Amino acid sequence: MIGGKTDPRVRAHGGYMLRDAATMLILLGDKDYPYCADIDEVEAFLEARAGAADGQ
Secondary structure, X not given: OOOOOOOHHHHHHOOXXXXXXXXXXXXXXXXXXXXXXXXXXXXXXXXXXXXXXXXX
């Protein structure tokens, strides 16, 4: 995927976005602006999905 113009808010703090590999839908990191998730939010999201997949 080729990015467009960089949002200055992203440049100010960096950030992450997660997409579904099959559908390319954004799963996390676009609520306020693109790439707004921090690493702790990514970790919590992935752990929650892993727990749900395991039936926890």
